[in-house]
Amino acid sequence: MGTQTRWLGARATAIRVGSDWNCYESTTTTRTRRSFSLCCRWSPLTTLASSMPYEKELAAAKKAATLAARLCQKVQKALLQSDVHSKSDKSPVTVADYGSQVLVSLILERELPSELFSLVAEEDSGDLRKESGQDTLKCITELVNNTLANEGSHSFSTLTTDDVLKAIDNGKSEGGPVGRHWVLDPIDGTKGFVRGDQYAIALALLHEGKVVLGVLACPNLPLATIGRNQQNSSSNEVGCVFFAKVGDGTYMQALDGSTQTRVNVSAVDNPEEASFFESYEAAHSSHDLSSTIAEKLGVKAPPVRIDSQAKYGALSRGDGAIYLRFPHKGYREKIWDHAAGCIVVSEAGGIVSDAAGNPLDFSKGKFLDVDTGIIVTNQNLMPSLLRAVKESLNEKASSL
Ligand SMILES: Nc1ncnc2c1ncn2[C@@H]1O[C@H](COP(=O)(O)O)[C@@H](O)[C@H]1OP(=O)(O)O
Ligand SMILES: [Mg+2]
Numbered sequence: 001m002g003t004q005t006r007w008l009g010a011r012a013t014a015i016r017v018g019s020d021w022n023c024y025e026s027t028t029t030t031r032t033r034r035s036f037s038l039c040c041r042w043s044p045l046t047t048l049a050s051s052m053p054y055e056k057e058l059a060a061a062k063k064a065a066t067l068a069a070r071l072c073q074k075v076q077k078a079l080l081q082s083d084v085h086s087k088s089d090k091s092p093v094t095v096a097d098y099g100s101q102v103l104v105s106l107i108l109e110r111e112l113p114s115e116l117f118s119l120v121a122e123e124d125s126g127d128l129r130k131e132s133g134q135d136t137l138k139c140i141t142e143l144v145n146n147t148l149a150n151e152g153s154h155s156f157s158t159l160t161t162d163d164v165l166k167a168i169d170n171g172k173s174e175g176g177p178v179g180r181h182w183v184l185d186p187i188d189g190t191k192g193f194v195r196g197d198q199y200a201i202a203l204a205l206l207h208e209g210k211v212v213l214g215v216l217a218c219p220n221l222p223l224a225t226i227g228r229n230q231q232n233s234s235s236n237e238v239g240c241v242f243f244a245k246v247g248d249g250t251y252m253q254a255l256d257g258s259t260q261t262r263v264n265v266s267a268v269d270n271p272e273e274a275s276f277f278e279s280y281e282a283a284h285s286s287h288d289l290s291s292t293i294a295e296k297l298g299v300k301a302p303p304v305r306i307d308s309q310a311k312y313g314a315l316s317r318g319d320g321a322i323y324l325r326f327p328h329k330g331y332r333e334k335i336w337d338h339a340a341g342c343i344v345v346s347e348a349g350g351i352v353s354d355a356a357g358n359p360l361d362f363s364k365g366k367f368l369d370v371d372t373g374i375i376v377t378n379q380n381l382m383p384s385l386l387r388a389v390k391e392s393l394n395e396k397a398s399s400l
């Protein structure tokens with residue numbers, strides 16, 4: 001099975017690998033590589049991208065999220081050991097948020113050099129460019145350089161503060177329905193991070209407005225089941241990475257890189273045996289509304305409250321069967337808070353929708369316009385969950 005090359009003119013080359021022809025466009029101005037499946041005449045014809053769709057991108061995303069998780073673990077450890085562990089002192093958290101974004105941005109760009117790079121990320125460099133942000137900027141730069149050095153990453157020379165600002169600002173893309181966009185929450189669940197609880201590094205790739213891959217690194221999530229289905233486990237190891245790409249299922253791996261296992265959502269169809277996740281923070285999601293819905297549905301177990309998209313990860317492996325999220329009036333959901341979690345759950349067999357049963361639309365820029373809230377469960381429970389949600393919302397509206 002050798003390779004063979006055909007010259008398709010000044011801008012494209014076809015390379016045969018085995019019986020497949022892979023066509024590349026090469027222009028000096030755009031550095032893009034595209035599938036030419038529509039314009040090439042001979043067959044069989046597939047592209048590298050279609051024979052292993054998003055394989056390279058997934059590997060890069062896992063590498064980026066894992067390294068960012070290491071940086072966050074270091075900061076959280078220092079934060080919990082120091083006496084600045086107070087909610088009013090936001091600086092250590094800020095350093096980790098920015099540092100995580102810098103690492104993901106740099107690693108993705110380095111690992112995928114032939115692709116146009118577009119990143120929609122939560123943080124921007126505005127505050128770090130002010131006089132008052134200079135100490136924090138130095139601190140982030142040092143932290144990122146140390147993390148890269150500890151990982152033995154020799155492909156980066158020591159970063160300057162300017163490099164750091166540029167890497168953060170790579171995340172300024174607006175996303176949208178055309179092309180590819182990475183979507184990043186460098187620390188999802190900041191409140192949990194500060195408390196020493198759950199948080200996640202959430203990274204996803206959108207292609208033509210759809211989520212095609214997602215990685216959720218959850219440094220504090222036990223590898224063993226949590227929540228109501230918790231069994232006695234000999235392992236108290238923590239640190240999970242969930243990852244999924246479209247059509248390929250969802251997998252979980254330990255953060256330290258052990259063998260991956262395929263995961264599936266719970267198959268429970270009796271709500272009495274189901275348990276549900278919701279935000280730890282009542283300010284992020286109405287606990288009252290969730291408990292009305294759960295009661296109407298017949299759920300007996302109390303809610304499992306944890307921070308961040310770790311809820312999507314836990315649900316994808318069947319730790320609980322339902323996730324209810326009803327932010328308070330006026331709050332607009334962002335794509336980076338759901339993109340990775342959404343594909344992790346749906347590839348594990350679950351359904352993610354808004355409160356009216358519509359799928360989430362990630363193609364509208366950085367905001368997600370959802371009807372009232374977000375609900376997640378398996379195929380068996382979704383019809384009755386939707387009924388319970390509708391009834392509860394109607395009752396709430398008529399009581400106002
Ligand atoms: N007022 C709010 N209502 C709902 N979600 C919020 C609010 N403020 C921040 N968030 C975001 O909600 C997510 C955490 O939700 P939870 O942990 O409760 O599920 C995080 O993405 C958090 O942002 P951040 O990424 O800055 O932590
Ligand atoms: Mg978030």
Ligand SMILES: [Mg+2]
Nearest residue numbers: 122185187188
């Ligand atoms: Mg965040």
Ligand SMILES: [Mg+2]
Nearest residue numbers: 122187189190
């Ligand atoms: Mg935030």
